[in-house]
Amino acid sequence: MSLRASSSATTATNKFSFQQSLNPKSTFVNGNPTPQSHVKQLSFFPIKAQQFELKDGLAAVFEPKMSLGDALKVKEWEVGMYQDEFAASQGIRIRRRPPTEQPLHYNGPFEFHLQNDDNTPRNILEEIVWYKDTEVSQMKERKPLSVLEKMLNDAPPVRDFVGALKEANSRTGLPGLIAEVKKASPSRGVLREDFDPVQIAKAYEKGGAACLSVLTDEKYFQGSFENLEAIRNSGVQCPLLCKEFIIDAWQIYYARAKGADAILLIAAVLHDLDIKYMIKICKLLGLVALVEVHDEREMDRVLEIEGIELVGINNRDLGTFKVDIGNTKRLLEGERGQRLRQKGIIVVGESGLFTPPDIAYVQEAGVKAVLVGESIVKQKDPTIGITQLFGKDMSS
Structure with missing residues (x-):
């Protein structure tokens, strides 16, 4: 069943409401949240109405005073019910969390045994995502949504990430640089x-970086949200990308509260419903999402999603x-490249530069921006590293 807004519903006219951004278009059956159309489309986006009608004529009223926590739980329930199906249908091999139930193998009458132990991550990205799932749950307990609401009210203004990349590309005739503040990688x-995030950020800006990417993952990249916040408060004017493994909308709010102007969404981890939902949250907060793809299938998925402004090819x-920069050329050849240009999407080249x-x-091949970390952060003077990377002074 799908829901549509009643014509008699009231419309919110005041400024952006943190509560609004979490209200789901859901109804309740016997006290349980029921996803609309079996979540064929997103149930979460800013709601201007509180009353809805079901197509079969039954009325359902969403409780306007539902707590933020309960509203988010409804969204998680809806998507979680179909997580595996969504991922499998879109070729996503990264599992969001360890399996809770192991498959049984029949060995005879009434004898079932575990077929195999599948609780080991298949690769480093899956390991990171599993750890991130636990980490985010703990962070949400320490900083619930009520705390984030106040933090958002105190957050610094959003800077124009896309505009900065376009200006740099126009000014230099070369791809705009997103310089990465990164201490380590797996x-x-x-x-x-001698890692000083603020000094490195200032050196990047002096060298002509259009934007900065700041690693916030602690366990695998030795980054932190404190680094992001320190750079934002240091006087650096470059727009900031929060480089985090985002699996939960809560992280987007937290990144904005810490001063981010953009976030990273990884198509290999997030299915289409998640990406659509998170892009809506980004637009509410004034953020831009850099949606990262690795192969043709991920690119094809992303091309079907509206509202994307930046696509990164890793x-x-x-x-x-292993790194192969030929991957960028392959993904931008033919119809895919043409569709990206038609949609006005800026392509960002990542890794191996x-x-x-x-x-x-x-x-x-068609990129208008590049995201570079290792080749410049390792230089004694990152400002000179940028000049060496591009073969010219990018600051003028």
């Missing part, structure tokens, strides 16, 4: 021992961590 270990294989020929290669 594949490379510690990249810089040249790193998720399973092996170390030299001016690398930059020229992905630019010729």
Whole structure:
């Protein structure tokens, strides 16, 4: 069953409401939340009406005073009911969390045994996501939605991330640079021992970076939200991308509260319903989402989603961590590249970019921006590292 707004419903006219952003278009049957159309479309987006009608004529009234926590639980219930089905249908191999029930194997009358132990992550990304699921649950307990609401009210103004990339591309004739503030990675270990995030950010800005990407994952990348907040409060003017493994809408609110202007959404982890829902949240908060893809199937999925402004092509294989910048060219050839241009989507090249020929290669393929970390953060002077990367001074 689907829901549509009643013509007699009232419309909110005041400024953005944190409560509104979490209200689901859901009805309740016997006290339980029921997803509309079996969640064929998103049930969460800002609601301007509180009363809805079911197509079969039955009326359902959403309780306007539902707590933020309960509203978010409804969304999680709806999507969680179909999580595995959504992921499988879209070719997503990264499991959101460890299986809670193991498959049984029949060995004879009344004898069933566990077929295999499938509680081991299949690759590093799955391991990170599993850990992130636990970490976010703990963070939500320490900083519930009521606390985030106040933090959002005190958050600094949003900066124009997309506009900064376009301006840099127009000014230099080269892809706009998103310079990454990153201390370590699972594949490379510690990249810089004398890691001062604020000083590195200032060096990037001096060197001509259009935007900055700040790693906030602690366990695997030795980053933090404190680094993001410190850079935002340091006087650096570049718009900031919160580089986090986002699996829960709560993280988007938290990133904005800490000063983020953009967030990362990974198509290999998030199914289409999640991406659509999270993009709506981003637009409410004034953020932009960089939606990252790795292969043709992920690109095809993303091309069907409305509202995307930035698509990142990651040249790193998720399973092996090997890098091939030819991946960018493959994904931008033919109809895919044409559709991206028609939609006005800015393509960001990611991973494996170390030299001016690398930059020229992905630019010729169609990228208008690049996200680079390792090749410049390891330089003694990251400002000079940017000049070496592009083969020219990017600051003028």
